[in-house]
Amino acid sequence: MSTEYSYQDVAEHNTKKDLFVVIHDKVYDCSKFVDEHPGGEEVMLDVAGQDATEAFEDVGHSDEARESLATLLVGDLKRQVCAPSTLVCDNSSFVHN
Numbered sequence: 001m002s003t004e005y006s007y008q009d010v011a012e013h014n015t016k017k018d019l020f021v022v023i024h025d026k027v028y029d030c031s032k033f034v035d036e037h038p039g040g041e042e043v044m045l046d047v048a049g050q051d052a053t054e055a056f057e058d059v060g061h062s063d064e065a066r067e068s069l070a071t072l073l074v075g076d077l078k079r080q081v082c083a084p085s086t087l088v089c090d091n092s093s094f095v096h097n
């Protein structure tokens with residue numbers, strides 16, 4: 001079974017040396033990749049510890065980029081189901097009933 005991370009777990013890895021991102025509900029450890037990123041480290045630091053799906057897809061990354069992404073996979077995002085009435089609900093982990 002693969003490791004599951006909550007969005008809060010991922011959020012703790014938000015520095016250059018310890019950098020996790022979420023892309024399409026998968027968790028990636030990009031700590032070692034930041035320096036190699038052809039798009040620069042700045043954009044990676046912007047999404048450190050966050051959901052980077054939109055940023056990643058907006059750029060239109062190549063298949064090669066998706067392959068390097070696959071090598072950085074560390075686990076799945078554990079989605080939290082919130083009741084519709086729940087006010088304290090992180091958008092990124094909201095699941096519609």
Ligand code: HEM
Nearest residue numbers: 030038039043044047052055056059061062064065068069
């Ligand atoms: C997290 C995993 C990521 C991986 C594995 C990755 C990988 C790559 C690779 C291999 C390239 C070279 C071009 C290509 O093959 O498409 C690239 C370019 C680029 N990436 Fe990423 N990327 C990641 C995240 C991001 C994020 C979150 C952004 C945010 C905007 C971003 C922005 C860019 C930009 C702007 C370029 C173009 C650089 C240029 O051609 O001057 N990347 N990336």
